[in-house]
Amino acid sequence: MGRQKIEIKQIQNEEVCQVRFSKHRIGLFKKASKLSTLCEAEIGIVPSVVVSGAESHREAAMRELNMQCMELHDMVEAEKKKREALEKAMKKEKEGQATFVWDADVDSLGVEELQKMEKSLVQMDA
Incomplete structure (x- = not known):
């Protein structure tokens, strides 16, 4: 038995609307982040609400x-x-294998690690 289909309609009660939004916001951010990572795309989430006062x-x-x-x-x-x-x-x-500079994941390294890597490469070249 699958999920039941629900009717999509605007929530009239503002308090219920805010609670539902709060519950689903984190999941929405996680899914957007995952989609961005998988597709290498920049994603922005902008919930728009028209309010006054x-x-x-x-x-x-x-x-x-x-x-x-x-x-x-x-x-x-x-x-x-x-x-x-x-x-x-x-x-x-720990396994006793030499860790070579070129094995590092450059995208995940910070500035300091990249500078150390550069020095290591220069020393190897000399």
């Missing part, structure tokens, strides 16, 4: 928090990639 300030604050959430999520993903690269290097080292 005091609510517009709240909505602006919410948009700012959403942007911060996306930035933090991207930073976490980048750190995970760095960790994976370091774990691979440590595993190779």
